[in-house]
Amino acid sequence: MSADIVIAGLGVSGSSLAYALSNKGYKISAYDPVKRYEKACGEQVSASYNSINLLKKSNSIITMPNDISIYVNNKEVSNINFGGNTPWYIINKPNFIQYLRDSALSNGVNIINKPWKNERGIITVDARGPFSGNLKDKILVKRYIVETEWDPNHVILDFRPNELGLYWIFPADDQGKLVNLGGGFVNLWDDEKLTKLIIDYAKYNLKKVKIKNAKAAPLDVFSPYRPYSDNMFYVGEAAGLVLSISGEGNRPAIESSYALSDAIKRHSIEDINEIKYDYIRFSKKVANESFLSRKLFMFIYKYKKNFDMVNILSNIPKWFWYKYLSVNLEFNDVIKLGSDMKFISSIIKGLKP
Numbered sequence: 001m002s003a004d005i006v007i008a009g010l011g012v013s014g015s016s017l018a019y020a021l022s023n024k025g026y027k028i029s030a031y032d033p034v035k036r037y038e039k040a041c042g043e044q045v046s047a048s049y050n051s052i053n054l055l056k057k058s059n060s061i062i063t064m065p066n067d068i069s070i071y072v073n074n075k076e077v078s079n080i081n082f083g084g085n086t087p088w089y090i091i092n093k094p095n096f097i098q099y100l101r102d103s104a105l106s107n108g109v110n111i112i113n114k115p116w117k118n119e120r121g122i123i124t125v126d127a128r129g130p131f132s133g134n135l136k137d138k139i140l141v142k143r144y145i146v147e148t149e150w151d152p153n154h155v156i157l158d159f160r161p162n163e164l165g166l167y168w169i170f171p172a173d174d175q176g177k178l179v180n181l182g183g184g185f186v187n188l189w190d191d192e193k194l195t196k197l198i199i200d201y202a203k204y205n206l207k208k209v210k211i212k213n214a215k216a217a218p219l220d221v222f223s224p225y226r227p228y229s230d231n232m233f234y235v236g237e238a239a240g241l242v243l244s245i246s247g248e249g250n251r252p253a254i255e256s257s258y259a260l261s262d263a264i265k266r267h268s269i270e271d272i273n274e275i276k277y278d279y280i281r282f283s284k285k286v287a288n289e290s291f292l293s294r295k296l297f298m299f300i301y302k303y304k305k306n307f308d309m310v311n312i313l314s315n316i317p318k319w320f321w322y323k324y325l326s327v328n329l330e331f332n333d334v335i336k337l338g339s340d341m342k343f344i345s346s347i348i349k350g351l352k353p
């Protein structure tokens with residue numbers, strides 16, 4: 001066995017892990033067939049201690065929008081203005097990942113630009129994101145970089161409960177000239193149809209639309225949390241850590257990698273059970289968040305025929321969105337939402353016979 005730690009995939013999670021474990025005396029090999037990360041993304045990262053730290057070090061923050069609008073079927077239902085204290089970061093993600101990879105490389109990590117083919121270390125980590133396992137049950141998500149006129153402080157998240165998906169418009173610069181706009185829907189793998197939907201959405205919502213770049217990638221919103229199985233640790237999207245409702249996976253990828261690196265550093269590398277135990281303990285917050293988001297998503301998925309989900313989503317109170325967007329959602333909040341009379345009456349009103 002030539003490496004202590006083998007990492008499969010150097011996207012957000014794998015690069016964060018390689019970075020966090022580099023220079024600590026481990027022999028690390030990390031595999032990724034793509035030399036410079038270029039996967040499609042909305043390039044948004046929510047704030048957490050580790051994410052802010054890394055984003056600042058890597059100098060990859062583009063802008064920090066304060067004004068987040070929640071839409072349902074093209075109608076604004078809530079607006080959160082963080083008043084200069086936003087937890088939302090728009091980044092240059094390829095530069096961010098390159099920084100992590102370059103730092104890891106200069107600290108001795110052996111980066112191999114080839115697909116991982118079951119090479120093993122004492123610890124092996126699957127960080128292949130949506131490419132871990134087969135693509136069945138994943139969603140095709142497409143994003144466009146569009147030249148337009150846009151308030152660089154403004155974000156739109158536009159939920160489509162009947163189509164089980166969403167559109168987004170994020171600023172892509174701090175000048176109001178570029179946006180990152182896209183969408184994805186369950187069971188829509190037809191690129192042509194998805195393209196038409198997104199272009200129509202762009203034309204409807206933007207003053208002008210000049211497409212600079214288009215890219216699509218899969219996203220896994222269904223898989224449950226899987227920190228470890230069959231002698232393999234999992235981080236990021238491969239571990240099922242995506243917030244299914246909004247498709248957020250960048251911060252969970254960073255957080256789970258830091259949780260695993262902290263667990264590894266605490267123990268002898270052979271103590272797999274101890275490492276496993278601490279990894280689960282340290283990633284509890286993000287695992288809970290992803291669990292709650294998936295529950296909400298699965299509720300919509302399962303009951304959209306029985307309930308008017310547009311009505312229900314439109315009545316989610318502002319405090320709930322505030323907590324969701326500012327990375328503070330807890331179990332108690334879901335219980336509180338369940339006891340909110342206005343919300344309950346929206347469910348009763350939305351019951352389909």
Ligand SMILES: Cc1cc2nc3c(=O)[nH]c(=O)nc-3n(C[C@H](O)[C@H](O)[C@H](O)COP(=O)(O)OP(=O)(O)OC[C@H]3O[C@@H](n4cnc5c(N)ncnc54)[C@H](O)[C@@H]3O)c2cc1C
Nearest residue numbers: 009011012013041042043044115116129236237248249250
């Ligand atoms: C269009 C789109 C928009 C999105 N927008 C946002 C957003 O705005 N904010 C947000 O938080 N999340 C967003 N997400 C989700 C987010 O991009 C992912 O959840 C996040 O990148 C997951 O990180 P990861 O490290 O787990 O996987 P990834 O970042 O996907 O990295 C996986 C890596 O594995 C590599 N790989 C693949 N196959 C192999 C192999 N056989 N061997 C070795 N390596 C391999 C890939 O090249 C890649 O570098 C979006 C997703 C999509 C598709």
